[in-house]
Amino acid sequence: MNRCNVTANIEHRTLAVYACHGPASRGRFLDEQEHQSPTSRTPFQRDRDRIIHSGAFRRLKHKTQVFVYHEGDYFRTRLTHSLEVAQIARSMARALRLNDDLAEAVALAHDLGHTPFGHAGEEALDRLMADHGGFDHNEQTVRVLTQLEQRYAGFDGLNLSWETLEGVVKHHGAIKNRTALRPAIIAIDKDMDLQLERHSSAEAQLANLADDIAYLSHDFDDALRAGLFSIDDIRPLPQVGKALLDFEKNHGNLELGRITHELVRRLISVFVEDMLGVSTDNLAALQAKHADDIRNHKMPVIGFSSGMAADLETLRGFLFKNMWRHYKVNRMTSKAKRVVTDLFDLFMSEPNTLPSDWQFSGGKALSDMTNNDRARIIADYIASMTDRYAIIEHERLFDLGPILR
DSSP: OOHHHHHHHHHHHHSOTTSOOGGGOOOBSSOOOGGGOSSOOOHHHHHHHHHHTSHHHHHGGGSBSSSOGGGOSSSOBHHHHHHHHHHHHHHHHHHTTOOHHHHHHHHHHTTTTOOTTHHHHHHHHHHHTGGGTOOOHHHHHHHIIIIIOOOOSSOSSOOOBHHHHHHHHTTTSOOOOGGGOOHHHHHHHHHHOOOTTSOOOHHHHHHHHHHHHHHHHHHHHHHHHHTSSOHHHHTTSTTHHHHHHHHHHHHOSOOHHHHHHHHHHHHHHHHHHHHHHHHHHHHHHHTOSSHHHHHTSSSOSSOOOHHHHHHHHHHHHHHIIIIITOHHHHHHHHHHHHHHHHHHHHHHHOGGGSOGGGSEETTEEGGGSOHHHHHHHHHHHHHHOOHHHHHHHHHHHHOOHHHHO
């Protein structure tokens, strides 16, 4: 038996009827004749592997989650965050008999469009690009996946499957308002008809909420270790106080490292258990016979209970005030925005200071392009940078010390 058939049979035996099955994929923009491949990988396994081997994925290693890379080796980066999201998504998908390869692929890809310095860099680029179409990291992820990764001989981007692209584009749910669509979303929807008004697959819905679970849990770990707030500060919070009381009762006083790990572990567990319970009930009530039954349902089928959703909002509000807007984080955010602003302004006024392979696009020099086209290419260049590279590039271009000494 062909190994592709073996893999398909495994999916048929193990996945629910409402899961996305590899052999039933709607395909890729460019057909790759996958059914003739001698390997045993499904389309979604191929997607996952292409994402992991991409340059954009590797660069996440030195891109900010909350703390800039030089503030400490322990703190999470966009890469470790993406891996943690993928782990949670994969585990929940298996528990619900969904396609864990698809859930993992969507989770791994969801942050590929992030700028250096995280949301600070994005806010700066969006302001700088205000007269040139703006900047959005979700749209940039789509640009990376469909255009900017240039590794394959036969196409730009990664030529991912319809289902993976659907999950990335609808990361925050169905898109009802087409008037607000970004150009890259319009382009890929025109090419592949992603049916934006419908909900995404259960796997993509799950990957989206796995993102929430990961960052809300792990940000407590990073913030506690950074000293932005104390254990006593978070005792009144829902779910957090209960978790602290539980393991302190059983294990007594522990050092901070064990406390934060136990807290994160228990928070993830309670969030996941709530989601699995609610989602199992929703799926049973729907009695879906196909993945499209989930897409066509009036509301998402993967979700939290109303009580847990309220608790998550309370935790998000606490982190916003006490971590994401902490004065130490604000100071680094201010510095990061100045780095991005300086680089963008210089490259716009002096495009010949860009690296030589970024000074031309489509056989045309940036200096001969319209401001809008030039700005978009410069935004692509800056968005591709890691924190470390952006800082080094800024020093090269603006630090006059070595010249004057």
